[in-house]
Amino acid sequence: MIGVSAISQAQPRVPEMDKSPMDMSYFPANYPVLKLQGKAPAAPIARIIYGRPQRDNRQIFGKLLEYGKVWRLGANESTELEFFRNVKIAGKPVKKGRYTLYAIPDSSTWVFVLSKSIDTWGAFDYNAANDILRVTVPVEKQAESVEDFSLFFDKTDTGCMLIAEWEYVKAGLPISL
């Protein structure tokens, strides 16, 4: 038995609110709300957990995030992409499970990197030996700047697109079922 009184003598540090708050997106979108309404399929297909940095008047791509460098696709902890069933990414099979998703931004293309090294911080210990796959996708430029980094799933004919948006940049990772 753990002594609760012993615990209460300790002085744990209470974590402060984060500047880049964590968020979660599901596919199907808003799965927990659909489930609450009785409209959800038996299980979700995917979800992503990530930190949401703000642009805060900074130049992001090509400056804060250098082209060609591995980026954690968020803030703080590495971004976690979980599949609740087997899927395909760019035609390659990916097994149900938890993964880390990184991106390597460039001016006209991004490389998405799916890694099996999970529960880690940032991209500081990134190791290509843990790559499951890499996909190069085109960058779409946006007319209006997005202040908060956003990751979300859009439905497609064959599954969904995981969309990343920040500043004037949009890139998508195609996922099929």
Added chain:
Amino acid sequence: MGICESRITNIFVSMKIKIHALVLLFVLAIISCNSKKDIKATTESSENLQSVKTNPYTNLDQSPMDMIYYPENYPILRMNHGDTVPLVARVIYSRPHKKGRQIFGEGNAFLCPYGKIWRLGANEATEIQFFKNVSIAGTNIPAGDYVMYCIPHADRWTIVLNKNLYTWGLHVDETKDFFRTDVPVMEQTPPAEDFTMIFVDASGGAGLLMTWDNVKVVLPIMFLK
């Protein structure tokens, strides 16, 4: 979840702070007599709390999500030391703010009334993941994912692990309850503005400390060999 740079070093009480906290609570109680009852304030994203920024896709949340690991700051340990440290548990939850509201108490004037289910957070149901088998109050809890919620009372919280995963916090299917245990309520001084969970070390395991406003509880978790 960031690494705290400024740390609250002495959250456990001097008498002076206690008295200040009581005065503060009294003032807040008077202020909130006129405030609109809003049980849903930690729920459907609090219409009374205005969003500061807008985003064409998904706004930042009033009650941001956060994540804690045991061992504490596991992702940083793993970044620095690889797989040498075993991972035990993780909680994913959202962190509502007190914002002058009355949180725990008897009756519907309180945000989390005694005897009513509370999601232990905001928005999505709070999720606790065990990466190895553990024991809570003498019951073996197999490794896996659980929804965790609570039923607050004046002197104790009933903590419930439930198997209805990936749901919104308001949707509790009690038929999927897996385990319940009561933990005693302790005083939190100074009061916590943001709902906070943190793992604390304890011999043979860890305690999951949960605090908001002027109360805290600790759920003792034993690690099995």
